[in-house]
Amino acid sequence: MTSAPGPAGASVEVVDLSAAHGRIPVLHGVRLTVAPGGWLAVIGPNGSGKSTLLRSVLGFHPHEGTVRIDGVPTSGMPRRARARLLAYAPQHPVLPEGVSTSDYVLLGRTPHRPLLAAPRARDREVAAEVMDRLALLPLADRPVTQLSGGEQQRAVLARALAQQPRVLLLDEPTAALDLGHAQQVLDLLDRLRRQDGLTVLSTLHDLTLAGQYADRLTLLSEGRVAAHGTPTEVLTPTALATHYGARAQVVAGPDGPAVLPVR
Numbered sequence: 001m002t003s004a005p006g007p008a009g010a011s012v013e014v015v016d017l018s019a020a021h022g023r024i025p026v027l028h029g030v031r032l033t034v035a036p037g038g039w040l041a042v043i044g045p046n047g048s049g050k051s052t053l054l055r056s057v058l059g060f061h062p063h064e065g066t067v068r069i070d071g072v073p074t075s076g077m078p079r080r081a082r083a084r085l086l087a088y089a090p091q092h093p094v095l096p097e098g099v100s101t102s103d104y105v106l107l108g109r110t111p112h113r114p115l116l117a118a119p120r121a122r123d124r125e126v127a128a129e130v131m132d133r134l135a136l137l138p139l140a141d142r143p144v145t146q147l148s149g150g151e152q153q154r155a156v157l158a159r160a161l162a163q164q165p166r167v168l169l170l171d172e173p174t175a176a177l178d179l180g181h182a183q184q185v186l187d188l189l190d191r192l193r194r195q196d197g198l199t200v201l202s203t204l205h206d207l208t209l210a211g212q213y214a215d216r217l218t219l220l221s222e223g224r225v226a227a228h229g230t231p232t233e234v235l236t237p238t239a240l241a242t243h244y245g246a247r248a249q250v251v252a253g254p255d256g257p258a259v260l261p262v263r
């Protein structure tokens with residue numbers, strides 16, 4: 001890809017973010033920062049609030065506290081301006097019926113063109129570039145709802161990348177992917193942040209992959225930040241036992257700590 005994904009990444013600051021589902025508090029005063037071009041993976045057991053945190057940062061979920069992108073608070077930011085800064089690949093996307101994969105990816109260009117305007121040549125070029133990078137071109141004409149789970153996950157990521165955001169928020173981006181496709185997607189994100197400075201804020205359940213690709217981890221437990229730091233600092237057998245109730249060894253791998261479950 002020569003010209004996509006676009007502008008360099010922006011910093012993310014989350015200060016004292018609290019959120020609830022109905023009357024039940026879920027996040028309690030969460031603080032985190034991601035440097036431009038950094039990759040922060042939010043890890044934590046099921047139900048610890050990772051998805052709610054991402055959706056709050058995006059402004060999709062009501063919350064208290066402050067989110068700043070490159071120092072600018074997102075509250076009150078017009079929706080289209082926010083969509084040019086932040087793109088999101090959800091864990092459970094709702095895909096439109098009767099839309100081809102290429103038209104679905106083109107939807108990512110919406111914040112970059114005038115309201116109701118048809119896609120321009122540049123929009124098609126960017127969409128084709130990201131589809132090429134994610135090996136989606138052979139699937140371009142297939143209805144996106146008829147792709148396999150892993151193909152759909154790549155299409156959702158392609159749509160987010162076609163948006164040419166400065167910050168990419170990914171909720172479990174490899175959950176439906178086989179190991180080869182997971183590595184392909186994570187390698188692509190790694191290249192985008194190293195070459196173009198794209199900032200990545202993701203959740204990741206696979207702790208070894210999280211440690212290999214993210215430069216910082218935030219461990220969320222019951223809606224609070226329980227640990228933050230480099231993968232080696234955060235991925236300790238004690239933390240895994242305390243917060244996941246898991247038995248695991250952590251061994252030094254070639255690209256960071258590897259988490260090995262033990263019986």
Ligand SMILES: Nc1ncnc2c1ncn2[C@@H]1O[C@H](COP(=O)(O)OP(=O)(O)OP(=O)(O)O)[C@@H](O)[C@H]1O
Pocket residue numbers: 021022026044045046047048049050051052053
């Ligand atoms: N729509 C909802 N209505 C009510 N409660 C919700 C809703 N969505 C999430 N919750 C609750 O909020 C808490 C945090 O959920 P969230 O999905 O943010 O966690 P998570 O860390 O992303 O979990 P997982 O790892 O299982 O995806 C959980 O207790 C969950 O049951």
